[in-house]
Amino acid sequence: MEITFALAGNQNCGKTTLFNLLTGSKQHVGNFPGVTVERKEGDILKHEGAHVVDLPGIYSLSPYTAEEVVTRDYLLSDEPAGIINIADATNIERNLYLTLQMIELRKPMVLALNMMDEMIGSGGSIDVKAMSEELGIPVIPIAAITGDGVHDLVDKAIEVVENNILPQRVDFCSGAVHRAIHSVVHIIEDHAQKAGVPRRFAATKLIEGDELMAKRLDIHEADMDVISHIVEDMEQTLGTDREAALADMRYTFIEGVCEKSVRHPGETKEQKRSWEIDKILTHRIYGIPIFLGIMMAVFAITFGLVGPVLSAWFESGINAAVGVIDTALTSAGVSPWLHSLIIDGACAGVGSVLSFLPTIVVLFFLLSILEDTGYMARVAFVMDRLLRSIGLSGRSFVPMLIGFGCSVPAIMATRTLPGERDRKMTILLIPFMSCSAKLPIYSVMCQAFFPHHTALVMMGLYVTGIIMGILVGFLLKGSLFRGRPAPFVLELPAYRLPSARSCLMLMWEKAKDFLVKAFTIIFMASIVIWLLQNLDFGFGMVSDPSDSMLVAIGKWIAPVFAPLGFGKWQCAAALMTGLGAKEAVVSTLTMLMGTAEGQLAGVLGTLFPSSLSAVSFLVFTLLYMPCVAAMAAVRREMGSLLEAVGMMVFQTSIAWLAAFVVYNAGTLLGL
Amino acid sequence: MTLDKLEIGDSAVIDTVGGQGALRRRFLDMGLTPGTKVQMRKKAPMGDPIEIKLRGYELTLRLEDAEKITLKG
Numbered sequence: 001m002e003i004t005f006a007l008a009g010n011q012n013c014g015k016t017t018l019f020n021l022l023t024g025s026k027q028h029v030g031n032f033p034g035v036t037v038e039r040k041e042g043d044i045l046k047h048e049g050a051h052v053v054d055l056p057g058i059y060s061l062s063p064y065t066a067e068e069v070v071t072r073d074y075l076l077s078d079e080p081a082g083i084i085n086i087a088d089a090t091n092i093e094r095n096l097y098l099t100l101q102m103i104e105l106r107k108p109m110v111l112a113l114n115m116m117d118e119m120i121g122s123g124g125s126i127d128v129k130a131m132s133e134e135l136g137i138p139v140i141p142i143a144a145i146t147g148d149g150v151h152d153l154v155d156k157a158i159e160v161v162e163n164n165i166l167p168q169r170v171d172f173c174s175g176a177v178h179r180a181i182h183s184v185v186h187i188i189e190d191h192a193q194k195a196g197v198p199r200r201f202a203a204t205k206l207i208e209g210d211e212l213m214a215k216r217l218d219i220h221e222a223d224m225d226v227i228s229h230i231v232e233d234m235e236q237t238l239g240t241d242r243e244a245a246l247a248d249m250r251y252t253f254i255e256g257v258c259e260k261s262v263r264h265p266g267e268t269k270e271q272k273r274s275w276e277i278d279k280i281l282t283h284r285i286y287g288i289p290i291f292l293g294i295m296m297a298v299f300a301i302t303f304g305l306v307g308p309v310l311s312a313w314f315e316s317g318i319n320a321a322v323g324v325i326d327t328a329l330t331s332a333g334v335s336p337w338l339h340s341l342i343i344d345g346a347c348a349g350v351g352s353v354l355s356f357l358p359t360i361v362v363l364f365f366l367l368s369i370l371e372d373t374g375y376m377a378r379v380a381f382v383m384d385r386l387l388r389s390i391g392l393s394g395r396s397f398v399p400m401l402i403g404f405g406c407s408v409p410a411i412m413a414t415r416t417l418p419g420e421r422d423r424k425m426t427i428l429l430i431p432f433m434s435c436s437a438k439l440p441i442y443s444v445m446c447q448a449f450f451p452h453h454t455a456l457v458m459m460g461l462y463v464t465g466i467i468m469g470i471l472v473g474f475l476l477k478g479s480l481f482r483g484r485p486a487p488f489v490l491e492l493p494a495y496r497l498p499s500a501r502s503c504l505m506l507m508w509e510k511a512k513d514f515l516v517k518a519f520t521i522i523f524m525a526s527i528v529i530w531l532l533q534n535l536d537f538g539f540g541m542v543s544d545p546s547d548s549m550l551v552a553i554g555k556w557i558a559p560v561f562a563p564l565g566f567g568k569w570q571c572a573a574a575l576m577t578g579l580g581a582k583e584a585v586v587s588t589l590t591m592l593m594g595t596a597e598g599q600l601a602g603v604l605g606t607l608f609p610s611s612l613s614a615v616s617f618l619v620f621t622l623l624y625m626p627c628v629a630a631m632a633a634v635r636r637e638m639g640s641l642l643e644a645v646g647m648m649v650f651q652t653s654i655a656w657l658a659a660f661v662v663y664n665a666g667t668l669l670g671l
Numbered sequence: 672m673t674l675d676k677l678e679i680g681d682s683a684v685i686d687t688v689g690g691q692g693a694l695r696r697r698f699l700d701m702g703l704t705p706g707t708k709v710q711m712r713k714k715a716p717m718g719d720p721i722e723i724k725l726r727g728y729e730l731t732l733r734l735e736d737a738e739k740i741t742l743k744g
Contacts (some may be wrong), residue, residue, distance in 0.1 A: 060700035064693035093726040094702045095692040241703070242686060248706075264727065274729075278713075287716040381731045385717035388733075487694040489701055489736065492708035492722060 003161050004051045005044075006080035008071060008102065010095050012374065012493035013059030013088040015071040015115040019054040020505045022154070029509060031639045032074070035066045036423050040414055047154060053080065059094070061101045063205075063212040066420040075105055075153050076197055082108040082161040084153070088597035089113045089126055089141070090268045090494070096254045097247075101133065103167045104201040108160040109137050112153050116141040124265035131261040136169030145499050162481045168201035170200055171251040177245055180207055180234040182226055207231055208246050252519065253382045274494040278378065287382045293403055294370070303362040303405050303436060310358030337541050341530055349526020349580060357518075360409045361395075362509050363402065366480040368506040371416060371508040372498030380490055390473030391481060393488045404462075407630040411637055412510060419486025425476055427637055429645055432469030434462050437582040441621050444586055447616040448601035457615075468623060468658065498522050513636075521632040522607030529580045546592070550576065553633075564620060564656065565613030565663040575620070581627050612671050672744075673735035675721065677711040677717035684708050703740060704727045 007022075009015045020027075023042030032039045037056055044050040053632050055074060056067035059431050063069060075083065087095035097109060113126060132139040138156050142149035159165075173181060184203040189214055192199040195217050205213040206227055208379040231242050238245050258264075267275075281290055324345060329339050351565065359557045370376055376398065395417050397410030402410035417423045437576045442461060477554075532550040534541060552572030561575075563628045580587040593607075608614040617648075624629070625648040635644040677683055685707045688698050702725055703709070712722040712729065720733045 060696070062696045062700060091726075091728045097702065213707060243696060243699055244704065248704045251702060251704050251707075268726075271727075281716065282722075283715065284714070286717050377731075381715050381720060381722065384720050384733070385715065451699065484693060487697040487736070488720065489694070489730065490711075490730045491701070492731055499726075612680045667688055 001162070002049045002051070003081045003158065003654050004053060004079055005082050005084050005157055005161075006075055006568050007052050007056065007084045007096070008055045008075070009086035010059055010088065010098060010491075011490065012377075012518065013057070013091075013095060014144040015054065015057055015086050015501050017499050018086055018114065018142070018150070020050055020142055020499075020501055021147055021150055025505070025508065027505075027509070031636075032070045034639065035070060036420050036637055037066050038112055039070075045153060047158065049397050050154070050158060054086070060098060060099065061205075062208075063210050065418070069212065070599050075102065075107070075628055078196075080107065082110070082157055084110055084112060085156050085524065086112040086144075089116045089119045090122075090124075090270070091309045092126070093251070093258060094255050096257065097250055098134075098178070098222065100172055100253065101201075101204075103137065103169065104204060106166055106200070108157075108165055109167055109217065110153065110157045111137055111139045112144075112149075113139060113141045114144050116145040116181065117146070117148070118139040118268050119265070122265040122268035122270075124268065127261040131257060134169075134257040134260060136167045159264075162294050176234045176237040177207075177249045182229045187223055187226060188217060188219060188287050188555060191219055194218075204246060205394055207234070207242055209242050215474045232411075253562050262567075268494070270494040270496065272373070274492075276280070277495050278492075280380055281375070283379050291379055291382055294375075295398075298363070298366045298370075298551040302359055302431050303368060305360050307359035309357050314354045314358050315351075320352055322347045322351060327554070329377070332433060336397065340534065345527050345530025346523060349529065350523050354518050355416060356509060356515055356516075359406065360514055361507050363409050363411075364510040365503055365507045367398070367402075367413060368503045372502055373494070374493040374495045377492050378417070378492060380656070381492060382486075384488060390470060391485055392422055392425060392429075392473070392479035393485060395490075396422060396429075399426055400430060403435065405433050405436055407626050408434075408514070408633045409510070410418045411630060411633040412513065414637060420481055421481055422486050422551050424638060425473070425481050426645075428476065428650075429469045429473055429632055431630065431651060432465045432472065432623070434465045434622055435582070435626075435630075436622060437627070440586045441578075442618065444589075444601050445614055445618055449608070449611045456620070461618060464658075465622050468654065472654065476618065481565055517629060517632045517636075521626055525580055525628040529577060533577075551592075551604065559657075561620075563663070564659040565610070565616045565667075566608055566620075570607055571617065575624065575657040578621070579625065579627060581629070582621075585621065597643060610671075612663060612666040616659045619662050620655045620659040623651065623658055625649075625652045625655075672742045673738050673740060674709065674711075674740040675734045676724070677709075677713050677723075677742065679713060682708055682710040683742040683744065686741045686743040690736065694736060694739075696734075698740065703730075703732060709742075720728070 007015060007019055019040065022044050022521045024045050025041040026042055026508055029038065029040050031037060040054040042052060054361050054542055055071045058068050058071055063070055072078065085102055087099060102109060112371065116126065119126060128139045128141055132378055136376055138160060140149055140153045140156055171178065181203050184206055185199050188202055188206065189199050192202040197216065202213060202217055234245060235241055280286060311648055326343055329342060379398055380394035383397040387394055399410045399413040403412055407430050411427050413428045414423045417426060447459050450457045531546050532553065535549055536542050536547050537549055537552065538568050550573050551569060554569040554576065558567050558569040558572040564655065570589060573592060574585045574588040577588040586600065593600065596601050606616060631644060633646060634647060635641055638644050685703060686703050687705060688695065688703055689700060707725055710724040714721050717731050720731050721737060722729055722731050
């Protein structure tokens, strides 16, 4: 029998750890259709035919965030046969709030009480039997970090689905709310059935004023009026409004459940320890320096210590592999053009991107440690003030910082941000943080034009990028992203040791993600760029690179850059190959100028008539659309090709305008 | 008094929860309901946001939002 379970719970309750434990390495990661909300699914180990879908970490089934809407739509669909709800036993009151809403969905359901070990270790206890009776669903204590209780959990979950055991309890309310719910259920019964929504769930959502639910049920205006009257009556009796009334009803019920079943130790050992750690990490004076120090350490390890060593090993491995392919092709006697296409095109392109893989894996390993320990929430707490003015929250700070290393992992890291608006806006701003692949361009240009002020020019470029990012942030806040940001009401979870398994799984997941990209989009792009470099418009091989399509296109678009002060076709062609990888700008210029590597700076004077035109070129390089790998990441995270393309056009336009302003203002000033 | 004015270390009981739309709903969902006891724990390095404790866990929110929650007494 095929069974799919939905795994749902709050953030920071150990949901991912449980999911990894249930499925092992057999996971499939994607997005829910049309939104940037991650959907993970996998087969449950040792239980053939049982699958589980990991839903986003949420606190409620309200209609306000993409995560919550996606979750409830999924739970209301026929796909999941049962629900596994995971809750943090040390923080049970707030966790049960979501549980109560899911119980109304009338699906077979079990509650996994995670972190029972911490609860008991701190002198607390939960009477599982009493809680199960109060809630009307099976309650299984587990410790996802060690795996205790997980077998019982899966067995129980399969049992409730196979025997179709629905939650035994339907009423959590009394008095005025109770009366209102019953009246509304009566009115909407038929609509709910037609729409495939459990009537009880539909009624509570309607009473809360949920417009999405009203639309889904397609209720007549006359009926809506009656419901409004019922709600007004309830509000008057209770002296409060509809949303507060229902939240209060749920929490009152939960307090009752906890009174009967939970003996709370006050603060658990872990909570006390967290408070002590936070005395240092979120300290009024040391908090920010410590955060910057941690980020510097992450950068130093990723881009300075471990990354390059691993990358070098990896690269020599790739070279060896390419060598084998090379020999095989030669001995097979393939034609020179095919040989060149495979070796110089596909292998070189994919290989140069693959050499980033170790860096990305190391970076994500470190970031997952920061995330899983609970430190990321503190980063949001410490840095929120700074990002608020451009309409973002402190959580966006880390992805943007990573952008200085490489946009690809930075864009991938936006996945943990709450709210689709924040996520998309952060993705749009990341490319303004100058990535490390642009450094070779800056350094060769500085060597040629500003040999004595290299540091100053470099600094200026980074600062220009940041300032442009802030300006664009303001622009976006007032236009495309006028909508309200996700409310910044964030849990600061207790610090916990991350599970090694979860960190490794995340590393593997990101590596896989990156590999897929390298072998699909980047593979294609490398071939296209090779074709452009080596063929003329009659699709014949060229012997001289200056007869190629790339050069022809370069000549054709070069006039676009003339107002910016660098109208030579070599510049245009180099910028085009820069789309494959930014470092390629330098290698293309070297090739097109017919000089040896290292001699380029000496001949750049013939391409750029003045230092001003060089600055203009630098500004354009700093700001124009990111490389193929980054674009692929954007497309994937945005979930829309159109939006990704729009972003590229937008960035290239900004780059053109900025370079235009720099060049022409400079000319006017007589620079 | 409103929640943003609470002194560090002090506790109080929520009287009303204001705000609108997603923000208000978030307050309520996170357990900031009338009658709930909250304690001010600390302020972020730049003075804002704040960290409070309620229902056995720690929550952070901005001063401008905390202003919309009134306290008894």
